[in-house]
Amino acid sequence: MSGNQKDVGDDAPSLHHDRPNWWVHGLLTIAAMISVFPLLRILGVSLRPGDKIFSTELELLPESPTIANYVEVLTDTNFFLWLFNSLVITGLTALIGVCLAATAAYALSRYKFPGRATMLIFLMATQMMPAVVLLLPLYFMLQKMQLINSYAGVIVAYCVTTLPFTIWLLKGYFDTVPRSLEEAAQVDGLTEIGSFWRIVLPLSTPSLAIAALFCVTQAWNEYIVARVVLQSSELYTWPMGLFELQGEFDTRWGLFAAASVLVTIPVVAVFLYSSKWLLSGLTLGGVKG
Amino acid sequence: MIPVSTLADAFYLLAATILMVAALEFSLWWIWTFWTHRLFIPASAGVGSVGLWAAAQAGFLASPVRAALIGAGAGLLAGLLGRFAIRGRYRLPVLLLAPAFSAVSLLVIYPFVFQFRLAFAGLNMFTMADWLAGGELGWVGFRNFVSVFTTSPLQTISFWGLLGRTFVWTGVNLVFHVGFGLALALLLARVVRGRGIYRTLLVIPWAMPQVVAVLAWRGEFHPQFGFVNAFLHTFGIPSVNWWSDPVPVFISCIIVNIWLGIPFMMIVFLGGLQSIPKSYYEAAAIDGASALRQFREITLPMLRPVVVPSVTLGTIWTFNNINVIYLMTGQNGGNEYADILVSALYKSAFAYSRFSFSAAFAVVIFAILIAITLIWMKVSRGTESVVAR
Numbered sequence: 001m002s003g004n005q006k007d008v009g010d011d012a013p014s015l016h017h018d019r020p021n022w023w024v025h026g027l028l029t030i031a032a033m034i035s036v037f038p039l040l041r042i043l044g045v046s047l048r049p050g051d052k053i054f055s056t057e058l059e060l061l062p063e064s065p066t067i068a069n070y071v072e073v074l075t076d077t078n079f080f081l082w083l084f085n086s087l088v089i090t091g092l093t094a095l096i097g098v099c100l101a102a103t104a105a106y107a108l109s110r111y112k113f114p115g116r117a118t119m120l121i122f123l124m125a126t127q128m129m130p131a132v133v134l135l136l137p138l139y140f141m142l143q144k145m146q147l148i149n150s151y152a153g154v155i156v157a158y159c160v161t162t163l164p165f166t167i168w169l170l171k172g173y174f175d176t177v178p179r180s181l182e183e184a185a186q187v188d189g190l191t192e193i194g195s196f197w198r199i200v201l202p203l204s205t206p207s208l209a210i211a212a213l214f215c216v217t218q219a220w221n222e223y224i225v226a227r228v229v230l231q232s233s234e235l236y237t238w239p240m241g242l243f244e245l246q247g248e249f250d251t252r253w254g255l256f257a258a259a260s261v262l263v264t265i266p267v268v269a270v271f272l273y274s275s276k277w278l279l280s281g282l283t284l285g286g287v288k289g
Numbered sequence: 290m291i292p293v294s295t296l297a298d299a300f301y302l303l304a305a306t307i308l309m310v311a312a313l314e315f316s317l318w319w320i321w322t323f324w325t326h327r328l329f330i331p332a333s334a335g336v337g338s339v340g341l342w343a344a345a346q347a348g349f350l351a352s353p354v355r356a357a358l359i360g361a362g363a364g365l366l367a368g369l370l371g372r373f374a375i376r377g378r379y380r381l382p383v384l385l386l387a388p389a390f391s392a393v394s395l396l397v398i399y400p401f402v403f404q405f406r407l408a409f410a411g412l413n414m415f416t417m418a419d420w421l422a423g424g425e426l427g428w429v430g431f432r433n434f435v436s437v438f439t440t441s442p443l444q445t446i447s448f449w450g451l452l453g454r455t456f457v458w459t460g461v462n463l464v465f466h467v468g469f470g471l472a473l474a475l476l477l478a479r480v481v482r483g484r485g486i487y488r489t490l491l492v493i494p495w496a497m498p499q500v501v502a503v504l505a506w507r508g509e510f511h512p513q514f515g516f517v518n519a520f521l522h523t524f525g526i527p528s529v530n531w532w533s534d535p536v537p538v539f540i541s542c543i544i545v546n547i548w549l550g551i552p553f554m555m556i557v558f559l560g561g562l563q564s565i566p567k568s569y570y571e572a573a574a575i576d577g578a579s580a581l582r583q584f585r586e587i588t589l590p591m592l593r594p595v596v597v598p599s600v601t602l603g604t605i606w607t608f609n610n611i612n613v614i615y616l617m618t619g620q621n622g623g624n625e626y627a628d629i630l631v632s633a634l635y636k637s638a639f640a641y642s643r644f645s646f647s648a649a650f651a652v653v654i655f656a657i658l659i660a661i662t663l664i665w666m667k668v669s670r671g672t673e674s675v676v677a678r
Contacts, residue, residue: 024479031473032490034548038505039493041516045508088299096306104389111382119390126397128662130609132631133651136638137400137407143421151295152302160396163389192381221498224611228639235295239500243616246504253508260501271496272489 039264046070046257069258079259081234082241086220089151089237093158094215101163101211105170106196110179120171123164131161131225139228153229154237158219166211173207174200213274220267238263310388312340317387320371321380330368337364407648408433414642433649442633442650443625443641452657455608455629458543462607465547467600470554475588477555478562488559495552503616506545517541538618538626546613550606554599561595562588601665608661611635630654 047065073079108116138157139148147153181203182195190198201208223239230236236244242263245256319336323329341360345353410426420426438448446454473491477484494502509516510531518528531541565587573583614632618624619640628636634654638647 024476025483028473028476028480028487028491031476032487035491035552036493038502038509039497041509042501042505085295088295092299092303096303100389100392103385107382107385111379113379113382119386123393126393128605129655129658130611130631132609132611132635133655133658134397134400134404135635136644136647136651137403138396140407140644141396141400141403150302151299152305155302156396160393163393167389196385221500223500224615224635239498242500242504246508253514256504256508260505264497264501267498268493268496272492275492275496 039268042257042260042264045254046261048254069254070262073255073258073262077245077255077259078233078236078241079238079262082236082238083263085151085230085235086237086239089154089158089226090216090219092151092155093162093219094212096155097159097162097166097215098208098212100159101166101170102201102208103196104163105167106174106200108167109171109174110182120168123167126164131157135225135228142229148229149231149235151235154226155219157225157229158215158222161225162215162218166214169211169214170204170207173204177203209274213270217267217271313387313391314384316340316367317384320367320375321377321384324371324375324377329372330365333368333371334361334364337361337367340364404648404651407645408652410645410648412644412648413646414644417642417644429645433645434653436646437650437653442637442646443628446625446628446633448650448653451628451630451633454539458546458629459604459607461543462546462550463600463603466550466554466603466607467596469547469551471558471592473551473555474558474562477559488556491555492552494549495556499549499612500616502549503545503613506541506548507617510541533624535626538624542614542617542627545617546607546610549613550603554603557595557599558592561592565591604661604665608658630657 044061046069047067048062049064049066049068108120142148142153142156147156177200181199182190185195185199186192221239222237223243226237226240227243230240238259242256242259245252245259316336319333323332326332338357338361341363342353342357345351345356406426409428409430411429411432412420412426416424441447442451477487477491480487508514510518512518512528512530512532515531517531521527521529529537531537569587569591570583573587578586608629609631610629611632614627614629615635618627619636623636623640625633625636631654634647634650637643637650
């Protein structure tokens, strides 16, 4: 895979010889403006002074910008608590998810055993089903296990929803690692499990990173399940906190905007930075199989 | 400010996970190592019994005696299986697969079965406390299924209304996603200078956390202070009540979801476009084919392998999309003007607390999903390449 892991776009030549016309650039500029518009808007709103929050002016930058909203978000709301909760949940989901997925994917990639194809299709099928359809029985199950209102409940739910995809992704990658490497190592006296640990895993760190990143983005941005499982406000993740702020539109619109900017900038930065690997991994594991 | 108890909770979870995986791996290792031993079966029963008894002593299970008996039974069964069915084969793959697979099965298959049980029970917000305290679930036959089709899952809209709206939602969104995605990919493929910048800006909707993007759009649709109405005013169009008039609510949800979904299609199509060899176009140009003809005869057929899986994925995601609709309409009591099947399910379960009704509703939705999947598999044979390996 490392051979065809090229960036989708930058180095490839244009399809056509003719010089791009001005209208191509014009259309792309309009599209780009529409796509970044909400981000710029919340940036603008977050800088507005308190008495101008509801102005209907269309300018992006307000007249007298102020960082008062940011100060208030950081001091007057539970912003850090929300971030902390999200961090713990996301970190543990990625850790547990990747460990379980890597071992399972290796077995599915390297060994033939009865039920293997069924297992792969079963994993695929769980992806077709929305989490919401199973959320109610899962909720009761977690309630009986006393896991409602704890990190564990959400983490368990996230691990299960991300596992099928990460297993497929990693299996696709392991399939491309030449088997001869392991055979050579086993001739030299390495055990089967040792060749997984010492040879296949180190060779596939990029795909492990993609899998972890997938878990992180899923868990970090999730709202629907978290809202059901986490009920006490000291366990709120940041999407739940934002929803609270935005719900009371009349009073705290500026706070919502400031908090949004604070969580969005790092997420967008990570996404853009990692998008080449993420996208190539997506086509490799998810679509092409 | 950060409560210590929540941190302890996290460590506890990690330790419990490691312990459970270790116990699972140990029992499997036991079966695969000693299956030829003379005392294997009785010893398995003994190990299982002691194991569960210890777990009961540690407080994980209620009754130590019952736990020991269950453990003995399970150990006996595992021993028999190991001796006569497995016979020492496939040791390593099963050891590797066991943790992930048992987690997925426990949390997918058990809720799935329990869903059916729930659908035939009479659980709602009034009987719930009794049931949680140890009461019986009871049976009510097909009553819940009947009421899915005869009463409203929300307040007024019927099941058929929701179903129709779901198809409109999926169709409209997908047409715009594919259309705009393809158009933007074609435009991007034509420019050389500045392509990286355009692409970066155009994937922002995908990169932004959905919660932020949708809530920000919701603010822009505010009837009084939002940007959309202010923008319409400059053209002399009167205010539209995007928050509470039935049709505008649905339209605003569709607009937001279209905005969110275009980048994925665009990136996938761009990758597909760039894998088409340039020489095809050169040959066609020498033969005098027009740009439109080149598009129809080269670009579209060559894009097919990319289009089929991405449209499949797009359909599933759009059909099952609950984020956009819930975040746009879920606050302050909310309204039901934009709800599709899955978001109505979520609301009827967790906002209206009609548990058994929602379980029956979920079973019906699940049947619809299966029917669609089967039809789609027949039509596109899209899964062939995926399962072939």
